[in-house]
Amino acid sequence: MHINELDAFVKEYVKELHNETAAIFAGAGLSVGKGFVDWVGLLQPLAAELGLDAERESDHLVALAQHHVNDNGMNRAGLHKRLLEEFPTDAQPTVNHQLLARLPVAVYWTTNYDRLIERALEGAGKIVDSKHRVDQLAFTKPRRDAVVFKMHGDVEHPAQVVLTKDDYERYPIDRGAFINGLTGDLVSKTFLFLGFSFKDPNLDYILARIRLTFQANGRQHYCVFRRVQEQAGQSQAEYEYLQIKQRLAINDLKRFNIKTLLVDSYDEITELLRRIERTYRRKTLFISGSAEEFGAWDKSDVSEFLNDLGKIVIQRGFRLVSGFGWGISNDLLSGAIEQIYGQRIGHIQDHLIVRPFPRYIADVGVRDALWHEFRKDLISQAGIALFMFGNKLSDGKTVLADGVRKEYAIARELDLVTVPVAPTGYVANELWQLDEPGVKSSAMSEEIKQAFARLQAPAAKPQELLSRISEILDLLGKE
Structure with a gap:
């Protein structure tokens, strides 16, 4: 073509x-x-019974099928048998x-x-x-x-x-x-x-x-x-x-x-x-992340950043997909919902897919298997996956969030474009170290590669990341 x-x-x-x-x-x-078989293959044995070649009659296959019925006293059994065989x-x-x-x-x-x-x-x-x-x-x-x-x-x-x-x-x-x-x-x-x-x-x-x-x-x-x-x-x-x-x-x-x-x-x-x-999937964005702490940034600044990011995603015509990531989702979804109702275009489900994890499952093995399928189903609806922060509280200590790592692995398996936001730290920074070689050697345009590089530069305040994320979303959404 x-x-x-x-x-x-x-x-x-x-x-x-x-x-x-x-x-x-x-x-x-x-x-x-x-x-x-196609029609020719289906009718070839029946044509042979009539002394004809289905290939040569390929423009008259309906007539060929009728000839076979006529020749068998209007009995369609031969046709039915061929259908069941093929x-x-x-x-x-x-x-x-x-x-x-x-x-x-x-x-x-x-x-x-x-x-x-x-x-x-x-x-x-x-x-x-x-x-x-x-x-x-x-x-x-x-x-x-x-x-x-x-x-x-x-x-x-x-x-x-x-x-x-x-x-x-x-x-x-x-x-x-x-x-x-x-x-x-x-x-x-x-x-x-x-x-x-x-x-x-x-x-x-x-x-x-x-x-x-x-x-x-x-x-x-x-x-x-x-x-x-x-x-x-x-x-x-x-x-x-x-x-x-x-x-x-x-x-x-x-x-x-x-x-x-x-x-x-x-x-x-x-x-x-x-x-x-x-x-089609490139216009749907999955956001992964969890945060008990925010590094050197103030929580109020991060909340403002996430709220504005939710608005930007909707403004740029993306559908937002997310689970309820601890410390992330509330502010992110508040901004998205505010923008959806402010635009008054379409229905909320056209712009937003949010599903809370089924957390209260006593059997750990059953829970892990269910969460994997749950994550896969959610992520499969998107074409781009954005990863931020990635830490959680465990036994009174802040540790790296293994759930964010798992969502990254699923996103790669499903061939999503993965966008770790390294300046947010924690697992997101770890994922960028994994992603960077792939980005540099991929078939992405030079313009997108440069946008990835700008996104990973340190930021004194999280608000500095908004224009960088917007740039990447705009470029990827046009591909």
């Missing part, structure tokens, strides 16, 4: 994620990496499914029969509402996080799947509610199509209806295609022919406001999804 085109897409799609108007449409190609219900999601599931997307549409999207969402801790029949559309699972619309049915109900010409011809009658639902989402949300060939008659009908209704005012959507590759033994004429077909298909999609992003390998799709996730 051209770098500017990719940058523009990621920026726009992440904006839709923040606005909660992003959606995903998954085609068969998304599941191929897990060993599942789509095992115990298959696990691919990396791409897992990345999609972690994104804050509430609507997934698919023509796939498998259950990989649902499994990935459940693995991400989300409540999934799956719809593969019309009657299910009338009901909503309580507290659902995501809804998966399986417009062609589900592998566990093979007799109800959409596969033949008869099925498609009856679709507006039997499954018209899915058409209406997808039409509404295509009008109101920005879709990313993955693994989809756009040969589906139902989608053609829906897209055409939207185009005629909204003309030049339709919503922008995106799809990813693998660029035509030259194959071993393929003639130059055949290679050029396929290139022309792909170019024409891409141009035709423009009629429906679908912009195509080309990749050379499927690995690039994984990296694209990783980049979307990283970019």
Whole structure:
């Protein structure tokens, strides 16, 4: 993909994620990496029974499925058997499914029969509402996080799947509610199509209806295609022919406001999804720290600093994530909440995620395991982690806070940008000694490296750190 085109897409799609108007449409190609077949692979044995080649009939697969039913006295048993053979219900999601599931997307549409999207969402801790029949559309699972619309049915109900010409011809009658639902989402949300060939008659009908209704005012959507590759033994004429077909298909999609992003390998799709996730998370800041004492600084100065920092985080458009760090959170959260209500933009949960630790657990082993999962769940929502102070009271003495160290380790494991604020001392200073070599040798821009260096310079008063932290947040938030 051209770098500017990719940058523009990621920026726009992440904006839709923040606005909660992003959606995903998954085609068969998304599941191929897990060993599942695409339509050609599914129908190849059935085509062979008819004396045909599914590869050569790839533009007429719906008709091919119908021919098989016709040739077997209108018996669909062969189709149902192929579905059960090729789509095992115990298959696990691919990396791409897992990345999609972690994104804050509430609507997934698919023509796939498998259950990989649902499994990935459940693995991400989300409540999934799956719809593969019309009657299910009338009901909503309580507290659902995501809804998966399986417009062609589900592998566990093979007799109800959409596969033949008869099925498609009856679709507006039997499954018209899915058409209406997808039409509404295509009008109101920005879709990313993955693994989809756009040969589906139902989608053609829906897209055409939207185009005629909204003309030049339709919503922008995106799809990813693998660029035509030259194959071993393929003639130059055949290679050029396929290139022309792909170019024409891409141009035709423009009629429906679908912009195509080309990749050379499927690995690039994984990296694209990783980049979307990283970019989205970069606007969420996790702050770690605890303090029983504040070194040479007065407590009143630190309280003022933390209160102002909470305001700055919100002012700069970040969502703040934090546990109740001793000696830190009260002043920090007071400033953030004051700023949120002062701005009167959105809801408090759009700007702030605060969760107190479950402290009163008698069994130390159980408590430590629970706290680890608790920390991981909290930190995984952020893209940047800021570390300050890091001391606590233990047996009447002030010691370094091991919890801050643990949160740093989790942040590194989850690939967050870690920002220790060394002038606050204690564990934060210790972490900077660990972080400094990584920062200097990383792929960060020279501008960011210099901002890191300025942040770590000594400060006579904590208020001096506000402009330095602001600078780093601004730079990292734009990456």
